[in-house]
Amino acid sequence: MRIIFTAVLLVVNxxxxxxxxxxxxxxxxxxxxxxxxxxxVALLRGRFEGLLTGFFAGLxxxxxxxxxLFFYALLGMLTGYFxxxxxxxxxRENFILPLVLCAAATFLYNMAIYLTSLIxxxxxxxxxxxxxxxxxxxxxxxxxxxxGYRLLFELNEMIEYKERFRRKLF
Amino acid sequence: xxxxxxxxxxxxxxxxxxxxxxxxFTYEKKSSFTFVDNALTFIVTPVQDGISxxxxxxxxxxxxxxxxxxxELETEDLVLKVKELESxxxxxxxxxxxxSEENDELSSLLNIAKKYPDFETIGVRITAKDPGNWxxxxxxxxxxxxxxxxxxxxxxxxxxxxxITEAGKTHSKAQSILDSHNSVSAVCLRTNDTGxxxxxxxxxxxxxxxxxxxxPTSSIVPGDEIFTSYLSxxxxxxxxxxxxxxxxxxxxxxxxTAVISPTANLKQxxxxxxxxxxxxxxxxxxxxx
Numbered sequence: 001m002r003i004i005f006t007a008v009l010l011v012v013n014x015x016x017x018x019x020x021x022x023x024x025x026x027x028x029x030x031x032x033x034x035x036x037x038x039x040x041v042a043l044l045r046g047r048f049e050g051l052l053t054g055f056f057a058g059l060x061x062x063x064x065x066x067x068x069l070f071f072y073a074l075l076g077m078l079t080g081y082f083x084x085x086x087x088x089x090x091x092r093e094n095f096i097l098p099l100v101l102c103a104a105a106t107f108l109y110n111m112a113i114y115l116t117s118l119i120x121x122x123x124x125x126x127x128x129x130x131x132x133x134x135x136x137x138x139x140x141x142x143x144x145x146x147x148g149y150r151l152l153f154e155l156n157e158m159i160e161y162k163e164r165f166r167r168k169l170f
Numbered sequence: 171x172x173x174x175x176x177x178x179x180x181x182x183x184x185x186x187x188x189x190x191x192x193x194x195f196t197y198e199k200k201s202s203f204t205f206v207d208n209a210l211t212f213i214v215t216p217v218q219d220g221i222s223x224x225x226x227x228x229x230x231x232x233x234x235x236x237x238x239x240x241x242e243l244e245t246e247d248l249v250l251k252v253k254e255l256e257s258x259x260x261x262x263x264x265x266x267x268x269x270s271e272e273n274d275e276l277s278s279l280l281n282i283a284k285k286y287p288d289f290e291t292i293g294v295r296i297t298a299k300d301p302g303n304w305x306x307x308x309x310x311x312x313x314x315x316x317x318x319x320x321x322x323x324x325x326x327x328x329x330x331x332x333x334i335t336e337a338g339k340t341h342s343k344a345q346s347i348l349d350s351h352n353s354v355s356a357v358c359l360r361t362n363d364t365g366x367x368x369x370x371x372x373x374x375x376x377x378x379x380x381x382x383x384x385x386p387t388s389s390i391v392p393g394d395e396i397f398t399s400y401l402s403x404x405x406x407x408x409x410x411x412x413x414x415x416x417x418x419x420x421x422x423x424x425x426x427t428a429v430i431s432p433t434a435n436l437k438q439x440x441x442x443x444x445x446x447x448x449x450x451x452x453x454x455x456x457x458x459x
Contacts, residue, residue, distance in 0.1 A: 011213060011214055011217060012217065014214060014301070015214055015217035015218045015221055015298070016221065017301035018218060018298035018299055018300065018301050018309070019218055019221040019222040019225060019297075019298050019299070020221050020225050021301065022299050022301075023225060023229065027375070028303070028375040029303050030301055030302075030303060032301070032302075034301075047178075051182075060210070060214070061301065061302070063206070063207050063210055064210075064211075064214070064298065064309060064343070065300040065301070065302065065305070065307050065309075065343070067197060067305070067351060068193040068194070068196050068197040069192055069193060069196040070189040070190075070192050070193045070196075071189075071193040073189060074186055074189040074190060074193065077185075077186070077189070078186065081182060110304075113302070113304055117304065117350075120197065121350060121351075124371055125371070125372065128371065128372050129371060132372075132375065133303050133304065133371075137303055
């Protein structure tokens with residue numbers, strides 16, 4: 001149930017990201033909703049599920065748009081793992097932490113892309129990339145994460161409620 | 171499970187290294203979709219198709235509204251302009267007859283007139299675009315079932331758009347000339363200067379690209395039109411790429427660089443043409459790997 005739900009969520013997300021979200025781009029910057037999903041799942045469900053969600057979210061992007069197999073999968077996996085690490089030590093109802101984590105994750109994610117581009121191609125201006133790509137995407141994504149986390153939080157409550165109900169029956 | 175929990179950090183590091191190594195070895199090597207890729211496109215692309223059709227429907231509606239309003243205002247201005255232009259037109263038509271003679275001579279030299287009609291093209295539609303902000307790749311709705319393979323050039327009605335990087339059964343991945351992975355060998359026909367056009371991070375958002383390795387003594391000026399050169403294995407010669415908007419000298423002083431504004435409308439791409447018959451080798455090489 002949960003697996004199917006997350007899989008559908010990821011497929012719909014990659015489809016939306018590549019089509020509809022291009023229309024809400026601000027100055028050519030599209031928010032990274034995949035990171036919102038990874039961070040939210042990791043915070044709500046812990047390390048292992050965060051890691052798996054991150055891996056498959058990244059894999060989808062690799063297959064459709066990436067230049068190297070498993071590159072985004074690796075980034076997503078690590079994001080999910082590290083965000084899941086603090087799953088036990090805070091209240092789920094806290095809505096500031098996901099925002100901060102999303103900002104940090106988006107920033108590091110983009111820095112990793114920047115560094116690999118630097119290694120593979122060279123001659124890329126860090127300040128320009130920071131001001132025009134990394135910073136706007138970080139801000140946009142973290143602002144959207146307030147909404148995204150709230151949505152996933154409610155969905156998670158719903159699924160958990162159903163699971164509890166099922167366990168009582170059997 | 172206990173074992174996994176105990177060694178989870180070691181396992182994570184090991185898996186990360188394996189993934190990184192595969193990423194490194196597959197970097198820009200893939201030219202056709204694997205079985206997994208094709209299976210996933212089968213699931214994901216119908217969703218993308220649906221969404222992109224719906225969204226393009228609505229953007230078209232909105233654009234129509236805007237256009238209608240603008241049109242009403244414009245028609246009044248246009249009536250006046252028509253009269254001005256009519257007088258200019260007469261003067262220009264004399265010039266054209268002179269220029270067309272010159273043009274015939276030049277194009278027969280370059281064989282462009284011969285080459286253009288020979289292209290066999292397939293019309294394709296864009297279904298999805300790269301969600302990241304770093305590269306400019308996109309998916310199109312045709313694949314090897316329709317005779318599309320990797321390294322085929324993509325054009326639109328006015329100029330060069332890019333090339334196919336990976337071909338799947340029903341969909342394929344493509345890269346525009348604004349993507350920093352892509353480079354095109356180019357020539358300025360007026361001055362006969364050659365160079366390489368490639369995507370640039372700083373110009374990508376503005377929809378421009380950069381031409382580098384131009385000879386420092388060249389007399390290239392803003393306004394010159396740039397075409398694909400005969401040096402490329404992928405792109406046929408004589409396709410319009412763009413117009414020079416800015417000229418600069420490289421820091422080393424050894425070559426000039428130019429900022430190119432593409433003639434193809436790369437910001438609002440919808441339907442494009444793929445040239446399928448330029449090189450027979452492309453289909454053979456792509457089936458090999």
